[in-house]
């Protein structure tokens with residue numbers, strides 16, 4: 432569930448980039464990081480755990496304009512792709528507001544995509560969420576390569592609800608921002624409905640209707656800064672994610 436602070440009028444929305452290992456999730460976040468002016472985003476944070484094999488997942492907080500008086504922040508997160516990190520994927524999904532499924536378009540990876548998508552459905556169920564109702568967009572990535580799964584095949588297998596899908600080449604920045612826009616468009620109304628309805632500080636509807644999600648400003652020079660942190664266990668990771676997300680949200684002034 433989105434994190435909302437009525438005192439500082441901050442609203443944090445969690446977007447998870449989900450998909451098989453090496454499909455391009457981190458590449459999406461890196462591109463967004465580079466495209467955004469440093470005033471519009473926090474550091475790109477890599478969480479590194481200290482288990483049998485090192486792995487990463489990433490958190491990028493960005494500002495995303497306003498709904499009424501409320502400042503919106505997105506917490507963009509990736510999940511670790513390797514099969515054996517199911518527990519980590521599940522914990523990253525906790526409280527998710529919107530999901531980008533980053534599929535690898537290469538023909539030999541069709542099964543990996545299907546398995547991973549099935550895992551997403553199961554993991555959501557375990558945290559009492561339904562893949563059929565969560566805001567979701569598809570990114571069919573690596574369209575710059577050869578031997579590709581046709582878009583119609585992808586849509587038939589993954590996307591019977593006819594949700595937005597984007598053909599991308601994340602490594603070249605193609606479709607990355609578009610994907611972010613699509614998931615924002617789907618997520619913001621749901622979050623508004625869920626979190627803000629019935630509250631005292633209700634956002635004025637007529638004001639909110641007019642709001643554009645405006646979070647893209649060209650960066651001049653954006654040096655990449657990765658923060659690596661070592662953890663011993665899953666709870667530490669969850670706590671740290673929560674802390675980092677809230678830190679950026681509460682220190683942001685405009």
Ligand SMILES: Nc1nc2c(ncn2[C@@H]2O[C@H](COP(=O)(O)OP(=O)(O)O)[C@@H](O)[C@H]2O)c(=O)[nH]1
Nearest residue numbers: 452453454455456457458512572573600601602
């Ligand atoms: N050709 C091509 N390679 C890509 C694309 N997106 C990502 N990659 C590469 O795929 C590899 C894995 O990407 P990464 O973002 O780390 O995958 P993740 O495991 O989903 O986070 C990297 O070498 C990327 O440069 C793409 O659109 N086209």
Ligand SMILES: [Mg+2]
Nearest residue numbers: 456457487509
């Ligand atoms: Mg990654």
